[in-house]
Amino acid sequence: MSLLDLSWRNVQRNFRLYSIYLFSMITGVIIHFTFSSLMYNKDILNALENKENFQLGVIIASVVVFLFIIFFILYANSFFMKQRKKEFGMYLLFGMSERQIATMVFIETLFLGAISLVSGILIGGLLSKFFGMLLMNLMQYDNVISFAFPIQAIGSTILLFILLIVIISIQSYLNVRRVQLIELFHAKEKMEKPIPSSRILALFAIFLLGMAFLLISRGRASVVWQDYANVSMIAVTIGIIGGTYLFFRQFTGWLLQMVSRSKKFNEGNTVLWTSSLRFSVRSNTLNLTFISLFSAVIIILVGFVSINYAVQFEAAGRNLPNDIAFESLDEQTNEDIEKIIINSDHRIIYHEIIEGLSGKPATDMGIAFENPEYYTEDIFLLPEKQYNYIVTLRGHDQQIDLQGKEVVALSQGMDLPGRFTADKQPEFTVTTSEETTFQLVERKDYALLGWASDPAKSMTIKSAVLIISDEAYQDLNNATSTKSFEIYHIEDAKNAEALSEQVHAVVSKTPGAYYSSFADVYSVQIESSSLLLFAAAFLAVIALFALGSVIYFKQLREATEGQRQYAILRKIGVDQREMKSVIRKQLLFIFLPPLILGVLHSWFILKYYMLDTLQDYPQLTNIIWGILIAYFLIYFLFYLSSTSVYYKIVNQKN
Structure with a gap:
């Protein structure tokens, strides 16, 4: 059997495993091709007063969005490579070289890349009319936008995704070469140790977060910010970053310790969902800290551009x-x-x-x-x-x-x-x-x-x-x-x-x-703020999916590693309903804290540094709440999907 045949069979056999990977690549092609087609769409260019600024803005937005797509896809690829370590170990045992395995992975990536490019460009071309009309609506223009498949957009999309395929192949090759044969067979059997938690550091995390929120809530007009702006900025930065890190590193572990010492610990299924969490606090700390902070940045960015867009119509008149x-x-x-x-x-x-x-x-x-x-x-x-x-x-x-x-x-x-x-x-x-x-x-x-x-x-x-x-x-x-x-x-x-x-x-x-x-001024400000909002919305969706995937893939890997433990639970009489309850509570403990902290960080900054200085625009508060609700719904969908897939994985028979 040739490597080409083996690669094609692997894609067919692992199609369910690759479905999220493929979905992310198709989504990336759609978004990039949409931006590119808008930049070259003659109907849109004819409607604009500032064509050069629009094209420059689209190019910058495309690059930023593409960088997030690379992050998303590389993280997904890293997850899939770890999931297939045992398979690669079998290939090595049967005499295949590392170069042959890397070549096989490269061919598989080419298959997926070709499917993604064709599908993404076709879907992106069909959606370009809708997104073009949406952009024109944001700019309050009545121009009709036609379907378009600009050659320049197709060419740039193909070139960029060929570059992405090359980067993925290099990552896969390095992953294959980085491990030894014995590690490949035992990659899923490594267990983490519970990290000891300190009550003092746990309370210090709450103190840092409280200090940051208190300083922010004083408002820009307060003496604290008028006379001690630099000191206050440093204190808020330390409070938010340090407090968030210690919250996941120490407070969550301390909270689980308190739960394990409570009188009701042995009642219900508390002992089941808390025990595994105590072993995963260490590995989740950096991920959850990054997700909380970066989610706040994304919400603030979208909130800022939404506020900017909402006030432009009246601000131009002012x-x-x-x-x-x-x-x-x-x-x-x-x-x-x-x-x-x-x-x-x-x-x-x-x-x-x-x-x-x-x-x-x-x-x-x-x-x-x-x-x-x-x-x-x-x-x-x-x-x-x-x-x-x-x-x-x-x-x-x-x-x-x-x-x-x-x-x-x-x-x-x-x-x-x-x-x-x-x-x-x-x-x-x-x-x-x-x-x-x-x-x-x-x-x-x-x-x-x-x-x-x-x-x-x-x-x-x-x-x-x-x-x-x-x-x-x-x-x-x-x-x-x-x-x-x-x-x-x-x-x-x-x-x-x-x-x-x-x-x-x-x-x-x-x-x-x-x-x-x-x-x-009106056309310049409205066109620029509309493009900024349009690009930021796409960036936010990609960023949230990328951040959500960090938790998603992490939990899927932990589900695969925990199959043996859940098999034991089934043997001792834990039924499916109880199993689902354990999984839901366990994943809720992972998904909920970054959601809460991300919302709190962003709300305090948006409320006291933007909304309070724009009190003549009462509708802005509803806009910010809409953004926060959308953020919550996206993560809730990730949570539901994770619980469903997690349950299916742990119920698989080895």
Whole structure:
């Protein structure tokens, strides 16, 4: 019998064993081909405003997702190689060389790779239309996406998976060469020793986790994070990583010891499911620690991009609150611009002119504006009456009431806006025709003019705006020249890119003139945030499956090694129902702790560092809960699948 025949028979005979392996490879091909086909789909490219950024983003996402696929498949391959050690030992005993065994495994991998590539590309091509429509829906475009099998996508997918097959073959060859013949026959008979657990270290694990959660829950505005940010960050990092490790290394073992010493230990099947767990704590510690921490990272990543996507639609309007706004130029130019807008497909809803004073800061800009490098050097002083009129016209509840030398800074985009108490109001001096010192009463997260924009460069710089009382404005206006801005609100502003280019071409003839258009930023932000969410969702699914497989394959290997022990249990009268109960409780103890810790780590960080700073978006909490529920359901499916397969393995007759 040739190696080719033997390899084909092995694939047929071990097809059930290879089914998960094959499924992971097909899934990897589908996901990679989907990303590649989206990058080359002409319907999608024609719909986008920023094709180059989209293609670059797809390439980066494809590489990251492919790295996770490699991890998933290599881990699965490592599991299968260990499961077949006894088989390889038989081949060595019958005279086959290590090179021949490695060649046989390589041929088997080629069979599986060929099946995966053909199946994955066909399924990926059929699904590309659905995923393309999903991406267009996220971007709120109505373009029709057709089925496509781009040659470039097929070629790149084949090349990458040939590389993956080579890596798998090298891994398999090294695994075959690494062990001796006697080890192959006794690979499944190695038993682990229970690790002694310390009550002090177990309690210390809870202390570290509690410390980390307490510091995080204080919030970014607390003294702890404002004055001792570096120390707090180090303490939280040590608390989360060290606490999680000690939780699995010491606390779980100590908890099992407490259970074994309880009066009810010999009642029911407690003694059965706890005994084997005490022997596997050592080997599961690093895996469960890694799963908990990395799961938290994945949930935080998906939560962040979901929040980013959810707020972009409103954030674009907050960053650029005016559909079109520009610094008033000469009368003829202003009239020409208005004619351009009137003759466009975008009806004018209202047109207002705001007038204020221009000044220079004599005080550190950082007092009034967060990240002052993003703001203009000049400051625009606007009376509260005009400000309140525009705010009311927009339908916003952001009116203010100022007296004397009180002033409000419009520091849009602040993480921690708020009013200053009467005894802590900083002074802020502005030079117009003379120096005037104001009392800063509030830094408000609100934009009157918003970012200056450019059709080609998107956002460029913010306008520094201070709102002063009407009395102060009258006193300064008598001796200072004024400055005005034209503000337009139009229909269908998000699709006004062509109009923006026309108006910008006129305004830009005056060097340094302010210009801002909602359309210049909307498409860029929505397209980038949609692609980020789309890619992160795929990455999260692959990552969760990869992390879940770490537990899954570990338990399957332990099930294979424990077949003899479960055979003894059957002989002494343990029935199938009791056996299933033991397996469910044993695996629940393995699956549940990383699930709980992963959720806790991610929830605390998302809650106190993202949701609490975005309280104007109450719907975000529901989004985060949806992500956590999805995470729970995926792991619950892994748990159910593991219990089912575990039971089938231990019931196999040797």
